[in-house]
Amino acid sequence: MPLMSLFGSKGRLVLGTFLLYAIIFELACCQNDAQEQRTSPGKKANKPKLGKATNKGPQAVTTKPKVKATPTTQAQAFLSQVLNRGKFTKVGDSISVQAGDTLELRCRGKPVHWGVPLYLEEDDDGRLKIVQHERYGVLTLVNTTGADTGEYTCYPMYCEDTDCRKEYDKAVKVFVFFPDPQELFVPSSDYYEVIQLRTNWPTVLPCQVTSPESKVTLHREFPPMEVVVDGTEISFNVKKGFTIHRPRPYHAGALYCVASLGNLRQSSTKYMLIYVNYPMAPPAPVIQASTSSVAVGENLRVSCTAVGEQNVAIEITWEYPGQEIGRPLYTQDGVSPVSGGAARQQTQSVLLVDEVRDVDQGTYTCTAQNLQGAKSVSTNVKVVPKTKPKKP
Numbered sequence: 001m002p003l004m005s006l007f008g009s010k011g012r013l014v015l016g017t018f019l020l021y022a023i024i025f026e027l028a029c030c031q032n033d034a035q036e037q038r039t040s041p042g043k044k045a046n047k048p049k050l051g052k053a054t055n056k057g058p059q060a061v062t063t064k065p066k067v068k069a070t071p072t073t074q075a076q077a078f079l080s081q082v083l084n085r086g087k088f089t090k091v092g093d094s095i096s097v098q099a100g101d102t103l104e105l106r107c108r109g110k111p112v113h114w115g116v117p118l119y120l121e122e123d124d125d126g127r128l129k130i131v132q133h134e135r136y137g138v139l140t141l142v143n144t145t146g147a148d149t150g151e152y153t154c155y156p157m158y159c160e161d162t163d164c165r166k167e168y169d170k171a172v173k174v175f176v177f178f179p180d181p182q183e184l185f186v187p188s189s190d191y192y193e194v195i196q197l198r199t200n201w202p203t204v205l206p207c208q209v210t211s212p213e214s215k216v217t218l219h220r221e222f223p224p225m226e227v228v229v230d231g232t233e234i235s236f237n238v239k240k241g242f243t244i245h246r247p248r249p250y251h252a253g254a255l256y257c258v259a260s261l262g263n264l265r266q267s268s269t270k271y272m273l274i275y276v277n278y279p280m281a282p283p284a285p286v287i288q289a290s291t292s293s294v295a296v297g298e299n300l301r302v303s304c305t306a307v308g309e310q311n312v313a314i315e316i317t318w319e320y321p322g323q324e325i326g327r328p329l330y331t332q333d334g335v336s337p338v339s340g341g342a343a344r345q346q347t348q349s350v351l352l353v354d355e356v357r358d359v360d361q362g363t364y365t366c367t368a369q370n371l372q373g374a375k376s377v378s379t380n381v382k383v384v385p386k387t388k389p390k391k392p
């Protein structure tokens with residue numbers, strides 16, 4: 001992991017100024033619950049191992065959640081923080097632990113499963129230790145850096161013999177900031193990040209700060225200017241970064257965040273925002289055959305049309321009775337503007353069946369697809385015997 005080799009080796013811990021923090025997650029545990037979720041029942045690897053110290057090796061599975069759910073706040077659950085061993089104070093949904101110090105989280109339950117920020121999950125350089133005691137689990141992270149900033153979750157487990165389930169609805173999470181005097185932003189391994197701005201979809205610029213005290217502003221590279229963050233069009237969340245709620249083409253370009261704390265001022269990684277015309281909904285195609293009953297030898301046309309936003313591509317594909325025997329059909333495709341109303345366009349595909357044969361009888365289906373999804377419509381065509389032009 002490049003991230004780990006970059007940040008795991010820093011080792012800012014100064015022995016002697018070692019502070020111990022512990023957050024106690026007090027949870028009602030291990031009752032039967034209708035909303036429990038199973039974690040691969042029967043698989044030995046998911047069996048929580050009591051007393052195992054690290055997440056290295058196969059025993060580590062309990063520290064690596066495959067599924068993360070958004071837990072709901074439980075009435076019984078509360079958080080407290082231990083300062084100077086033994087003195088408890090309740091904590092809110094976030095805490096700060098100075099980078100270099102040790103984070104210690106405790107969660108009541110036998111056993112519990114821990115969720116940690118993604119990069120720690122992938123490789124923690126041996127700094128992360130998870131111990132299950134009889135009645136509670138302890139997560140210890142030593143030699144911390146700003147890169148460890150993120151969400152830490154405790155999932156109580158409900159077990160029957162070797163079969164354990166995470167109780168997602170009883171999970172407790174805390175966002176931990178690791179204020180780092182040298183790194184105001186959680187370091188990124190990339191010099192810049194490309195982000196798609198999709199029409200009407202919120203876009204997040206994930207410039208995550210290591211200290212909740214930082215003042216963070218958003219900036220545009222060209223022309224150089226600070227971007228107005230009004231809380232409506234663009235908002236800031238100290239645990240997430242900036243969100244552009246309804247992207248527009250003018251939001252595109254190179255942006256970056258600037259954090260200031262005390263005398264320190266730092267820029268984040270660069271975000272290249274690319275605007276993509278994104279449809280509001282999947283297309284709604286309409287299919288129509290030139291006739292529902294066609295005589296052998298005559299020509300058939302089946303048209304499929306879908307109206308959508310201008311400059312948003314819709315792809316039309318066909319399924320037809322003669323397909324299986326490789327009947328060669330061809331289509332005439334085109335896009336034309338729709339008169340009246342807002343900027344809309346019609347995409348049309350016409351399937352041409354020349355000199356109809358018996359095999360052409362059946363269901364014709366067209367599927368229209370855009371970036372939001374696909375929709376199919378069908379029509380039936382009956383093939384009747386050749387009409388005799390002359391009668392004896």
Ligand SMILES: *[C@@H]1O[C@H](CO)[C@@H](O)[C@H](O)[C@H]1NC(C)=O
Nearest residue numbers: 011012013125126127142143
């Ligand atoms: C933490 O840092 C100290 C001092 O640099 C080092 O000796 C120790 O091995 C580190 N511990 C871990 C688990 O990385």
